[in-house]
Amino acid sequence: MIQVDDVHVGFDGNEILHGISFAVEPGRVAGYIGPNGAGKTTTMRLLTGTLAPDSGRVVVGGVDVAKDAVGAKRRFGFVPEHGHLYESFSPEEYLRFIGRMHGLGEKPLAERAGAMLSFWGLEANALQPMASFSKGMKQKVLISAALLHDPPVLLLDEPLSGLDAYAVLQVRALLRALARQGTTVFYSSHLLDAVEKVADQVILIRDGAILADGSPAQILEAAGEGSLEGAFSRLTSAADAEAEAEALIASAFGRAESI
Numbered sequence: 001m002i003q004v005d006d007v008h009v010g011f012d013g014n015e016i017l018h019g020i021s022f023a024v025e026p027g028r029v030a031g032y033i034g035p036n037g038a039g040k041t042t043t044m045r046l047l048t049g050t051l052a053p054d055s056g057r058v059v060v061g062g063v064d065v066a067k068d069a070v071g072a073k074r075r076f077g078f079v080p081e082h083g084h085l086y087e088s089f090s091p092e093e094y095l096r097f098i099g100r101m102h103g104l105g106e107k108p109l110a111e112r113a114g115a116m117l118s119f120w121g122l123e124a125n126a127l128q129p130m131a132s133f134s135k136g137m138k139q140k141v142l143i144s145a146a147l148l149h150d151p152p153v154l155l156l157d158e159p160l161s162g163l164d165a166y167a168v169l170q171v172r173a174l175l176r177a178l179a180r181q182g183t184t185v186f187y188s189s190h191l192l193d194a195v196e197k198v199a200d201q202v203i204l205i206r207d208g209a210i211l212a213d214g215s216p217a218q219i220l221e222a223a224g225e226g227s228l229e230g231a232f233s234r235l236t237s238a239a240d241a242e243a244e245a246e247a248l249i250a251s252a253f254g255r256a257e258s259i
Protein backbone atom coordinates (compact mmCIF):
# COMPACT_ATOMS: atom_id res chain seq x y z
CA MET A 1 0.00 0.00 0.00
CA ILE A 2 0.94 3.67 -0.15
CA GLN A 3 0.56 6.02 2.79
CA VAL A 4 1.37 9.71 2.74
CA ASP A 5 0.87 11.49 6.08
CA ASP A 6 0.86 15.27 6.45
CA VAL A 7 3.77 15.84 4.10
CA HIS A 8 5.25 19.30 3.70
CA VAL A 9 7.84 20.13 1.03
CA GLY A 10 9.41 23.48 0.20
CA PHE A 11 12.12 24.72 -2.10
CA ASP A 12 14.20 27.78 -1.20
CA GLY A 13 11.85 28.74 1.60
CA ASN A 14 8.81 28.45 -0.66
CA GLU A 15 6.36 25.73 0.44
CA ILE A 16 5.12 23.60 -2.49
CA LEU A 17 3.24 20.79 -0.72
CA HIS A 18 1.17 22.01 2.23
CA GLY A 19 0.64 18.94 4.40
CA ILE A 20 -0.75 16.42 1.92
CA SER A 21 -2.20 13.11 3.14
CA PHE A 22 -3.67 10.16 1.25
CA ALA A 23 -3.57 6.36 1.23
CA VAL A 24 -3.94 3.78 -1.54
CA GLU A 25 -4.86 0.25 -0.51
CA PRO A 26 -3.53 -2.90 -2.21
CA GLY A 27 -5.68 -3.91 -5.17
CA ARG A 28 -6.58 -0.33 -6.02
CA VAL A 29 -5.75 1.78 -9.05
CA ALA A 30 -5.47 5.38 -7.84
CA GLY A 31 -5.41 8.22 -10.33
CA TYR A 32 -3.49 11.25 -9.08
CA ILE A 33 -4.65 14.19 -11.13
CA GLY A 34 -4.12 17.89 -11.06
CA PRO A 35 -3.32 20.81 -13.31
CA ASN A 36 0.20 21.83 -14.36
CA GLY A 37 2.30 22.85 -11.38
CA ALA A 38 -0.05 21.23 -8.84
CA GLY A 39 2.66 19.10 -7.21
CA LYS A 40 2.28 15.71 -8.94
CA THR A 41 5.93 15.29 -9.92
CA THR A 42 7.04 16.46 -6.48
CA THR A 43 4.78 13.81 -4.91
CA MET A 44 6.20 11.17 -7.25
CA ARG A 45 9.73 12.17 -6.20
CA LEU A 46 8.73 11.63 -2.56
CA LEU A 47 7.29 8.19 -3.31
CA THR A 48 10.36 7.10 -5.26
CA GLY A 49 12.77 8.49 -2.65
CA THR A 50 14.53 11.09 -4.80
CA LEU A 51 13.21 13.85 -2.52
CA ALA A 52 12.83 13.79 1.27
CA PRO A 53 9.86 15.54 2.91
CA ASP A 54 10.55 18.50 5.19
CA SER A 55 8.06 16.89 7.57
CA GLY A 56 5.53 14.09 7.47
CA ARG A 57 5.85 10.44 6.46
CA VAL A 58 5.85 8.55 3.15
CA VAL A 59 5.39 4.77 3.28
CA VAL A 60 5.53 2.64 0.12
CA GLY A 61 4.91 -1.09 0.26
CA GLY A 62 5.19 -1.01 4.05
CA VAL A 63 8.60 0.73 4.00
CA ASP A 64 9.21 4.27 5.27
CA VAL A 65 10.94 5.78 2.22
CA ALA A 66 12.99 8.32 4.21
CA LYS A 67 14.30 5.63 6.57
CA ASP A 68 15.01 2.87 4.03
CA ALA A 69 15.14 4.12 0.44
CA VAL A 70 16.80 0.93 -0.83
CA GLY A 71 14.22 -1.29 0.89
CA ALA A 72 11.42 0.83 -0.58
CA LYS A 73 12.91 0.53 -4.08
CA ARG A 74 12.58 -3.26 -3.89
CA ARG A 75 8.87 -2.81 -3.16
CA PHE A 76 7.92 -0.61 -6.11
CA GLY A 77 8.26 -0.44 -9.86
CA PHE A 78 8.42 3.01 -11.41
CA VAL A 79 7.50 4.15 -14.91
CA PRO A 80 8.88 7.70 -15.22
CA GLU A 81 7.44 10.28 -17.58
CA HIS A 82 10.78 10.82 -19.29
CA GLY A 83 12.40 7.45 -18.85
CA HIS A 84 16.01 6.83 -19.64
CA LEU A 85 16.91 3.72 -21.57
CA TYR A 86 20.35 2.54 -22.60
CA GLU A 87 19.62 2.90 -26.29
CA SER A 88 22.55 0.84 -27.47
CA PHE A 89 20.99 -2.11 -25.63
CA SER A 90 18.31 -4.33 -27.14
CA PRO A 91 15.14 -4.82 -25.05
CA GLU A 92 16.36 -8.29 -24.18
CA GLU A 93 19.71 -6.95 -22.92
CA TYR A 94 18.10 -4.06 -21.07
CA LEU A 95 15.53 -6.23 -19.29
CA ARG A 96 18.25 -8.74 -18.38
CA PHE A 97 20.33 -5.89 -16.93
CA ILE A 98 17.41 -4.56 -14.86
CA GLY A 99 16.37 -8.04 -13.73
CA ARG A 100 19.90 -8.86 -12.55
CA MET A 101 19.98 -5.61 -10.55
CA HIS A 102 16.87 -6.91 -8.78
CA GLY A 103 18.63 -10.22 -8.14
CA LEU A 104 16.31 -12.28 -10.34
CA GLY A 105 17.56 -15.71 -11.42
CA GLU A 106 18.38 -16.15 -15.11
CA LYS A 107 15.53 -18.56 -15.84
CA PRO A 108 12.63 -16.55 -14.33
CA LEU A 109 14.19 -13.42 -15.77
CA ALA A 110 14.27 -14.82 -19.32
CA GLU A 111 10.71 -16.12 -18.95
CA ARG A 112 9.33 -12.82 -17.63
CA ALA A 113 11.15 -10.70 -20.19
CA GLY A 114 10.00 -13.00 -23.00
CA ALA A 115 6.39 -12.94 -21.79
CA MET A 116 6.38 -9.14 -21.60
CA LEU A 117 7.93 -8.57 -25.02
CA SER A 118 5.43 -11.02 -26.44
CA PHE A 119 2.53 -9.18 -24.69
CA TRP A 120 3.55 -5.96 -26.46
CA GLY A 121 4.20 -7.70 -29.79
CA LEU A 122 7.90 -6.82 -29.58
CA GLU A 123 9.34 -10.34 -30.04
CA ALA A 124 10.72 -9.48 -33.48
CA ASN A 125 12.49 -6.44 -31.99
CA ALA A 126 13.88 -8.22 -28.93
CA LEU A 127 17.48 -8.22 -30.18
CA GLN A 128 17.51 -4.84 -31.95
CA PRO A 129 19.23 -1.79 -30.41
CA MET A 130 16.56 0.49 -28.95
CA ALA A 131 18.11 3.60 -30.55
CA SER A 132 15.93 2.90 -33.59
CA PHE A 133 12.75 2.40 -31.54
CA SER A 134 9.73 4.71 -31.64
CA LYS A 135 8.70 6.53 -28.43
CA GLY A 136 5.86 4.04 -27.91
CA MET A 137 8.15 1.02 -28.31
CA LYS A 138 10.53 2.47 -25.72
CA GLN A 139 7.62 3.15 -23.37
CA LYS A 140 6.57 -0.51 -23.60
CA VAL A 141 10.09 -1.58 -22.60
CA LEU A 142 10.07 0.89 -19.68
CA ILE A 143 6.75 -0.48 -18.41
CA SER A 144 8.11 -4.03 -18.72
CA ALA A 145 11.25 -3.06 -16.79
CA ALA A 146 9.14 -1.60 -13.95
CA LEU A 147 7.19 -4.86 -13.65
CA LEU A 148 10.06 -7.31 -13.93
CA HIS A 149 10.58 -7.88 -10.18
CA ASP A 150 6.82 -8.28 -9.63
CA PRO A 151 6.60 -5.32 -7.21
CA PRO A 152 3.64 -4.95 -4.82
CA VAL A 153 3.43 -1.23 -5.73
CA LEU A 154 3.50 0.24 -9.21
CA LEU A 155 4.09 3.99 -9.67
CA LEU A 156 3.42 5.50 -13.09
CA ASP A 157 3.95 9.06 -14.30
CA GLU A 158 1.98 9.78 -17.50
CA PRO A 159 2.48 6.17 -18.66
CA LEU A 160 0.49 6.51 -21.88
CA SER A 161 2.80 9.02 -23.55
CA GLY A 162 3.67 7.88 -27.04
CA LEU A 163 1.41 4.83 -26.98
CA ASP A 164 -1.02 4.04 -29.80
CA ALA A 165 -4.70 3.31 -29.23
CA TYR A 166 -4.31 -0.45 -28.82
CA ALA A 167 -1.32 -0.10 -26.48
CA VAL A 168 -3.39 2.30 -24.36
CA LEU A 169 -6.03 -0.40 -24.03
CA GLN A 170 -3.31 -2.92 -23.16
CA VAL A 171 -1.90 -0.69 -20.40
CA ARG A 172 -5.34 -0.14 -18.90
CA ALA A 173 -6.07 -3.88 -18.99
CA LEU A 174 -2.68 -4.62 -17.47
CA LEU A 175 -3.17 -2.15 -14.60
CA ARG A 176 -6.62 -3.55 -13.86
CA ALA A 177 -5.30 -7.14 -13.96
CA LEU A 178 -2.40 -6.26 -11.66
CA ALA A 179 -4.79 -4.58 -9.22
CA ARG A 180 -7.01 -7.68 -9.22
CA GLN A 181 -3.92 -9.64 -8.12
CA GLY A 182 -3.37 -7.20 -5.23
CA THR A 183 -0.90 -4.69 -6.68
CA THR A 184 -1.22 -1.09 -5.48
CA VAL A 185 -1.24 1.10 -8.60
CA PHE A 186 -0.59 4.86 -8.39
CA TYR A 187 -1.10 6.62 -11.68
CA SER A 188 -0.21 10.31 -11.99
CA SER A 189 -1.52 12.30 -14.92
CA HIS A 190 -2.94 15.63 -15.95
CA LEU A 191 -5.05 13.75 -18.52
CA LEU A 192 -8.42 13.20 -16.95
CA ASP A 193 -9.82 10.73 -19.44
CA ALA A 194 -6.75 8.50 -19.13
CA VAL A 195 -7.32 8.17 -15.39
CA GLU A 196 -11.11 8.08 -15.51
CA LYS A 197 -11.17 4.83 -17.47
CA VAL A 198 -8.89 2.87 -15.17
CA ALA A 199 -8.97 4.32 -11.64
CA ASP A 200 -11.20 3.17 -8.81
CA GLN A 201 -9.83 5.95 -6.61
CA VAL A 202 -9.25 9.51 -7.76
CA ILE A 203 -7.06 11.92 -5.80
CA LEU A 204 -7.25 15.54 -6.94
CA ILE A 205 -4.37 17.89 -6.15
CA ARG A 206 -4.09 21.61 -6.80
CA ASP A 207 -1.59 24.17 -5.53
CA GLY A 208 0.08 21.58 -3.32
CA ALA A 209 -3.10 20.57 -1.45
CA ILE A 210 -5.42 17.57 -1.83
CA LEU A 211 -8.84 18.82 -2.94
CA ALA A 212 -10.71 15.52 -3.15
CA ASP A 213 -10.03 11.82 -2.63
CA GLY A 214 -12.56 9.07 -3.34
CA SER A 215 -14.12 6.81 -5.92
CA PRO A 216 -14.98 8.48 -9.25
CA ALA A 217 -18.65 8.34 -8.18
CA GLN A 218 -17.88 10.07 -4.86
CA ILE A 219 -15.89 12.78 -6.64
CA LEU A 220 -18.76 13.40 -9.08
CA GLU A 221 -21.24 13.58 -6.22
CA ALA A 222 -19.06 15.94 -4.17
CA ALA A 223 -18.67 18.27 -7.14
CA GLY A 224 -22.30 17.92 -8.28
CA GLU A 225 -21.12 17.09 -11.79
CA GLY A 226 -21.92 14.43 -14.38
CA SER A 227 -18.41 13.98 -15.68
CA LEU A 228 -15.00 13.81 -14.09
CA GLU A 229 -13.92 16.63 -16.39
CA GLY A 230 -16.69 18.84 -15.02
CA ALA A 231 -15.80 17.83 -11.46
CA PHE A 232 -12.15 18.60 -12.12
CA SER A 233 -12.97 22.05 -13.48
CA ARG A 234 -15.29 22.80 -10.61
CA LEU A 235 -13.03 21.51 -7.84
CA THR A 236 -9.89 23.10 -9.23
CA SER A 237 -11.80 26.32 -10.04
CA ALA A 238 -10.32 26.15 -13.51
CA ALA A 239 -11.31 29.16 -15.55
CA ASP A 240 -13.80 28.83 -18.39
CA ALA A 241 -11.38 27.74 -21.12
CA GLU A 242 -13.80 28.58 -23.96
CA ALA A 243 -14.39 32.12 -22.72
CA GLU A 244 -10.66 32.62 -22.26
CA ALA A 245 -9.92 31.36 -25.79
CA GLU A 246 -12.55 33.72 -27.24
CA ALA A 247 -11.05 36.59 -25.23
CA LEU A 248 -7.56 35.80 -26.52
CA ILE A 249 -8.70 35.84 -30.15
CA ALA A 250 -10.63 39.07 -29.56
CA SER A 251 -7.67 40.83 -27.93
CA ALA A 252 -4.92 39.39 -30.15
CA PHE A 253 -6.66 39.58 -33.54
CA GLY A 254 -9.49 42.00 -32.91
CA ARG A 255 -12.12 39.42 -33.90
CA ALA A 256 -14.94 39.26 -31.40
CA GLU A 257 -17.66 37.32 -33.18
CA SER A 258 -17.68 33.58 -33.84
CA ILE A 259 -18.62 32.59 -37.41
Ligand SMILES: Nc1ncnc2c1ncn2[C@@H]1O[C@H](COP(=O)(O)OP(=O)(O)OP(=O)(O)O)[C@@H](O)[C@H]1O
Residues within 6 Å of the ligand: 011, 016, 034, 035, 036, 037, 038, 039, 040, 041, 042, 043, 190
Ligand atom coordinates in the same frame (compact mmCIF):
# COMPACT_ATOMS: atom_id res chain seq x y z
N1 LIG B 1 13.34 21.75 -7.58
C1 LIG B 1 12.44 22.72 -7.50
N2 LIG B 1 12.79 23.97 -7.09
C2 LIG B 1 11.88 24.96 -6.98
N3 LIG B 1 10.55 24.80 -7.28
C3 LIG B 1 10.15 23.59 -7.69
C4 LIG B 1 11.06 22.50 -7.83
N4 LIG B 1 10.35 21.40 -8.26
C5 LIG B 1 9.08 21.82 -8.39
N5 LIG B 1 8.95 23.11 -8.05
C6 LIG B 1 7.70 23.88 -8.05
O1 LIG B 1 6.73 23.12 -7.38
C7 LIG B 1 5.45 23.27 -7.99
C8 LIG B 1 4.90 21.90 -8.33
O2 LIG B 1 5.71 21.36 -9.35
P1 LIG B 1 5.46 19.87 -9.90
O3 LIG B 1 6.52 19.63 -10.94
O4 LIG B 1 5.40 18.92 -8.77
O5 LIG B 1 4.02 20.01 -10.59
P2 LIG B 1 3.22 18.98 -11.52
O6 LIG B 1 1.88 18.80 -10.90
O7 LIG B 1 4.05 17.75 -11.74
O8 LIG B 1 3.08 19.80 -12.88
P3 LIG B 1 3.04 19.30 -14.43
O9 LIG B 1 1.71 18.67 -14.67
O10 LIG B 1 3.20 20.60 -15.17
O11 LIG B 1 4.22 18.37 -14.64
C9 LIG B 1 5.65 24.18 -9.18
O12 LIG B 1 5.30 25.49 -8.81
C10 LIG B 1 7.14 24.10 -9.45
O13 LIG B 1 7.62 25.28 -10.02
